[in-house]
Amino acid sequence: MHGVKRTRVSPEAAEAKRIKEQSKIQAYVALQDDVLASKRAKEYTVEALGKTNQLLDLNPEFYTIWNYRRNILTRGLFPESTPEEIVGLLTGELRMTMAYLRVHPKVYWIWTHRMWCLENVPLGPGESKGWRNEFWKTEFMIVEKLLDADARNFHAWSYRRYVVESLPASFSPARSPADELKYTSKKIESNFSNFSAWHYRTKLLGKSWAEITPEEVADEKDQEFELVTQALWTDPGDQSGWLYHRWLIGHNPSPQVLARELESIQELHKEEPDSKWCMNALAHYHLLSARLASASETDVTKHRAEAKTILERLEVIDEDRKERYRELASHY
Template identity: 65%
Template sequence: MHGVKRSRLTAQAAEAKRLKELSKIESYLAIEQDVLSRKRAKDFSDEALGRTTQLLDLNPEFYTIWNYRRTILLSLFPSLSPEEIVSHLTSDLRLTTSYLLVHPKVYWIWNHRKWCLESVPSGPGETQKWREEFWKGELKLIEKMLDADARNFHAWSYRRYVLASLPISRPKSDELKYTQTKIEANFSNFSAWHCRTKVLSAIWQEQSFTEEQVKKAKDKEFELVTQALWTDPGDQSGWLYHRWLVGQEPPLDILQREIKNIQDLHEAEPDSKWCINALAHYTLLLAQQSTTSDDGANKLRNEAKRLYEILEKVDPDRRARYRDMDAMGKGFLDFTMSIASW
């Protein structure tokens, strides 16, 4: 800490610390060797399961051991009652919960959790009740995880998986409200914006929205994202969502309206690279859709070229990229394709 004088270890204390760390390493290597030896010997006993727990406690990123653990459990399940299987799975869910509190972004922990949920015995009566309780518990866990770190993309991805797997589907309008809450708390929450694109697309498709209905729904979204752009024009998240809303072939009136809005923002934030980038992109898109004379389209392309030249000065680290995007509009078309599938 600043202002606190560091105390140097004596030679004796330093040696004691070294020996302690060496002892930990030796202990870990001994457990690792034992577990891997059991794996090679196809030991699928309860004792082997316990040893994997000890090793994962020390290193929850050891995906080979997670695979081995699942193999052990699968070998045990045929001789167990449904209640006993659920007991094992409940223990593993508790185990992964404790790991996620310390390692919230380790893929293997999330993967094992999915496996546990998918391994709950199927059937009517009590087993159906277990399945429903397990899935409800997952939503509560994820909300706690996102309360702790609202931008944890692992938790957001897992949330989409849980929502898609719930025995009783949850209204997508609820998820829209949830994403909006997270976005309004922090406009820089890229994962929440991304989740919102998925939910909206699903609603429009499932409810067979007409083009006019989609347009009206997007107008409301433009209002939301405009708040984000004016609040923090230097954050990429809102700009990516804005580009997704505009799409590949936006109605001309929307494109002209959004260009005007961004020009207003550009006047207030002349050095915002994302603002200039959006103007250049949408100007090229307007040139592509232009129904005026060739001179009108060329004028728009020249304006986009001017904006890209400004970007080269504002953001010199990406100078070559802007030159590529300017060349015949190819770069902007490729990027539009990628954003459309975002």
């Protein structure tokens, strides 16, 4: 690596390092073989659970071991436990996965195991103050902290969506789609490049717009265009806002809205003539305008010509993708 001073390693030190690494590999393979042998023998004991701990500490992506761990719990430990003891076991599982997530926040199997734990909490005493409600309450606070630590962690956002959709009816305060929209707005306004927050927003709005009138959707979409336009003008080089803008346009676009947004982006292009994302959007929306049923033959020719000119310019601006632009331009 440039700028890093190289340190000469003696043959003796290199050999010692090799032997140490080989020893670690041999120990890992021996442990893996031992755990898999226990799995084949259907050993569902506390000792077997401890072995899976050791193996997952070394390799948390070993999904087979996560599956085995769940079998140990459901087939071996849970049947012999009281509800209170099951709660204790699941609390331990959640504590363990949280420790793993601090080091490996993007490993799917850790998130999956956490979901499984929540879904297997016993009902507990009472409907409103049962264990499940307390577990989900804690989980909601944890996912808040995870996103405060890393607001762009896609896995944490997906997990938040899962948690919100799974909250028991007795959860307080209740989380409505409007509450979640406000939350995404806060995250987006603090950082317009937060793609995960924009993505979550599409999921929320997609559901809510299916339940209201077209007129109400149009009003809400205008507000969304105002929000995303702020992002585009703030940082036209960031892809997140452009993807969200394209999603808005693609959600039952009207010729009037398309024409308005095309004009708005043309104004931005004058200020940022070399923005590849701006030009990508212009080319796409010109071609979309050419496909509108209401477009006249003259308009179709004009929009296609504009798109071709932009694509040819992109071949120069974005050379790594010039063949893609060349292929698109060859059709017009």
